[in-house]
Amino acid sequence: MYRLIRPLLFTLDAETSHRLTLGLLHAGSRFPGAMALARRLLAAKIPELPVNVMGLRFPNPVGLAAGLDKEACCASGFHDIGFGFVELGTVTPRPQPGNPRPRLFRLTTHTAIINRMGFNSGGLDTFLVNLRRTQRHGLIGVNLGKNKDTPADRAIDDYLTGMRAVYPYADYITINISSPNTPGLRDLQEANALDALLAGLRDEQERLAISHDRRVPLALKIAPDLDEASIDAVAGLLLTHQFDAVIATNTTTQRPGLDSEPLARETGGLSGLPLKPLSTRVIRRLYATLHGRIPIIGVGGIFTAEDAWEKLVAGADLIQIYSALIYRGPDVVHHIVSGLADKMHAVGVASLDEAIQRTRHGSVA
Numbered sequence: 423m424y425r426l427i428r429p430l431l432f433t434l435d436a437e438t439s440h441r442l443t444l445g446l447l448h449a450g451s452r453f454p455g456a457m458a459l460a461r462r463l464l465a466a467k468i469p470e471l472p473v474n475v476m477g478l479r480f481p482n483p484v485g486l487a488a489g490l491d492k493e494a495c496c497a498s499g500f501h502d503i504g505f506g507f508v509e510l511g512t513v514t515p516r517p518q519p520g521n522p523r524p525r526l527f528r529l530t531t532h533t534a535i536i537n538r539m540g541f542n543s544g545g546l547d548t549f550l551v552n553l554r555r556t557q558r559h560g561l562i563g564v565n566l567g568k569n570k571d572t573p574a575d576r577a578i579d580d581y582l583t584g585m586r587a588v589y590p591y592a593d594y595i596t597i598n599i600s601s602p603n604t605p606g607l608r609d610l611q612e613a614n615a616l617d618a619l620l621a622g623l624r625d626e627q628e629r630l631a632i633s634h635d636r637r638v639p640l641a642l643k644i645a646p647d648l649d650e651a652s653i654d655a656v657a658g659l660l661l662t663h664q665f666d667a668v669i670a671t672n673t674t675t676q677r678p679g680l681d682s683e684p685l686a687r688e689t690g691g692l693s694g695l696p697l698k699p700l701s702t703r704v705i706r707r708l709y710a711t712l713h714g715r716i717p718i719i720g721v722g723g724i725f726t727a728e729d730a731w732e733k734l735v736a737g738a739d740l741i742q743i744y745s746a747l748i749y750r751g752p753d754v755v756h757h758i759v760s761g762l763a764d765k766m767h768a769v770g771v772a773s774l775d776e777a778i779q780r781t782r783h784g785s786v787a
Contacts (some may be wrong), residue, residue: 424751436526436535444491447499451497451557457502463502467758469763471774473506475717475739476594476639476666478561482506482759483774484730487721487742488565488643493544494552501559504755509742510553511565512598515583517545518569521603527685528748529694532723534680534744537673538690540603541567546587551593564592565643567601574606574615578622585623589630592638597623600645600672602691608645613655620663639666646671646700646722649709657711669719669742670708671701674724694745698723702736709737725750727761734762734778 431556433437450456471482485507485617486500492511500508520542527536545547566584568577581597599610599619618787623640631637642665644656660668673691680686680696701722708718720738724730725746733741746754762774769777 423442424753428749428751432528432530435524436528437523440490440526444496444499447496451496451502457499459783460499460502462619464752464756465502468504468759470761471506471763471766473740473774475527476641477637478593478639480506480561480740481736483510483740483762484755484758485563485719485740485742486747487537487744488512488563488598490744490747492542494549494556494564497562498557498559499623504759505560506759507561507563507593507740509563509565509596509749511549511596512541512543512567512601513546513549513564513584513588514541514543514569515580515587516569517548518543520572525587527688527690529680529683532680532683532694532696533745533749534692534694534696535748536685536688536690536692538603538688540570540589541601546584550587550591553588561593562591562783563594563596563641564588565596565598567598567604568607573715574609577607577610578619581619581623582626585626585630589634589638594639594641594666596641596643596669598643598672602645602673602675607642611644611648611652611656612651613659614753616656616659617662620659620665624663624665641665641667641669641719643669643672644704646674646697646704647676648704653707654711657708658717660716661712665716667717667719667739668708668712669721670738671697671722674700675698676700694749695721695723695725698732702732705733705738706736712737725754725767727758728763730758730762731765732775735781737782739775 473480473483486505488509494510497508521540525538568580673693677686678696717739719740720733722741766777
């Protein structure tokens with residue numbers, strides 16, 4: 423069905439199409455019969471492929487990446503599509519409009535998207551109202567950012583504000599320091615700044631765990647444009663501060679293979695198929711240092727089960743998609759999870775994790 427709808431959606435500019443789709447999904451979630459039908463048509467077809475990561479049990483390893491549902495309007499709808507988990511946000515403490523439009527572009531020939539949204543956000547108050555109303559059908563992560571006008575040396579204050587606000591409602595929390603669309607944000611990935619940031623976040627996590635009698639895992643989302651030395655430094659600091667996960671990666675400022683694409687001149691972060699080798703490189707390098715001691719969530723250019731398998735074998739424990747949902751529609755979750763289940767059965771083991779481990783260590787061709 424999506425093949426019939428997509429041409430209509432693609433006649434609209436990308437951001438209008440985005441808002442229309444979310445509006446329809448939100449409206450549908452208010453009618454139990456509509457979402458029950460979605461579950462029967464989509465989620466019910468998806469095989470159980472459980473994964474245990476960060477002390478949480480995910481029904482399948484395919485999640486929705488942050489950036490699609492910034493206002494926490496549609497989490498239950500995305501679960502009804504069949505996602506194993508949904509990451510909401512990025513949300514900033516105070517409302518901000520983001521960058522001027524147009525700021526979202528489809529590069530259809532290259533199955534890619536460029537965005538320079540700039541953390542457009544209704545702020546924590548609006549986000550929390552929506553999140554409290556959500557009928558929870560699965561695991562929810564919350565992605566936190568800082569406001570554009572918050573000085574870099576006060577960035578931790580914004581992240582701490584976000585942590586305290588969403589802690590009672592999140593299954594895990596992501597610290598986003600890697601969007602290319604907030605000036606200076608990626609400087610927080612530099613070793614000294616990151617060391618101080620992670621230390622402060624972990625101290626707050628321990629305080630919140632005591633006060634809420636519940637420990638919510640923390641993940642760090644990093645850029646695909648880091649060099650190997652920087653990746654190694656990030657991995658070392660994650661181990662030092664005992665972070666719960668790392669998400670690799672955000673969008674890229676590079677334009678690989680897009681020399682002939684006019685829209686490639688637009689500023690912003692590139693996602694979609696051209697991002698795939700860049701994000702896989704970061705995952706592989708992280709895993710070489712982490713060796714499974716800290717889980718990796720792989721993001722970037724995943725459209726098929728083969729793409730997902732590549733990320734998992736490179737070192738990821740879970741994966742997230744965004745562009746694939748835009749280009750292939752909601753049934754993409756079923757295709758990826760089913761394809762991963764086929765991979766597991768072909769290896770002849772009872773769990774996806776065992777299939778991945780055997781392949782990583784060369785016991786399976």
